[in-house]
Amino acid sequence: MAKNLSEKFYTVMKKLEPRYPSKKALILPALHQAQEECGWLPAEVMEEIGEYIGVHPAQIREVASFYTMYNLKPVGKNHLRICTNVACCLRGSDELMGFAEKKLGIKCGETTADGLFTLSEEECLGACTTAPAMMANDDYVESLDVNSLNDYIEKIKQGVK
Ligand code: FES
CATH class of the missing domain: 1.10.10.1590 (NADH-quinone oxidoreductase subunit E)
Structure with missing residues (x-):
C-alpha cells in the first residue's frame, strides 16, 4: 500500500x-x-x-x-465549531450560528469557497459555565456574543489569529 x-x-x-x-x-x-x-x-x-x-x-x-473532533471530510483552514447544546442554546448559540452563516456566506456544515472557513455545529464542549462556546481549530473561545464572534472571524481574515 x-x-x-x-x-x-x-x-x-x-x-x-x-x-x-x-x-x-x-x-x-x-x-x-x-x-x-x-x-x-x-x-x-x-x-x-x-x-x-x-x-x-x-x-x-x-x-x-x-468523535466529532475527527474530520471525515475535508475542512477549511479554520474550522469553527459552535456548540449548540443546551447551555449554549439557552445563551444564544442559535443566534451565533445564524450570524456566522450570514457573515461567512455558508450554511452550517459547509466550507467557504476560498477554503478559509468551515462552520460546524458541535455537541457540548464542556464549557457550559462560560456558554456560549466555540472551538476554533484547537482553541476554545468562550462567553461568545455576536460582537466577539465577529471580531474573532475578522482577526482570522486579517491573519491575526
Ligand atoms: S452546552 Fe455548550 S459547552 Fe456545554
Missing part, C-alpha cells in the same frame, strides 16, 4: 508506543496525529493507520466517526 502518512507520523507513534498498554490503545493519538498532518481523515489514511495498529480499517473508522 502506498504511504500517505509521513515519517514524522511514524516517529511520533514510535515515541508514544511505550506509554500505552497496547498498540490498539494508540488509535486516538494516531487519528489525532494523522489529522494534524492531513487536515482530515481520508479512507486511505484510516487504512494505513489500521495496518500500522494491526486492526481492520473498519475499526479505525468506527472510532473516528464516534
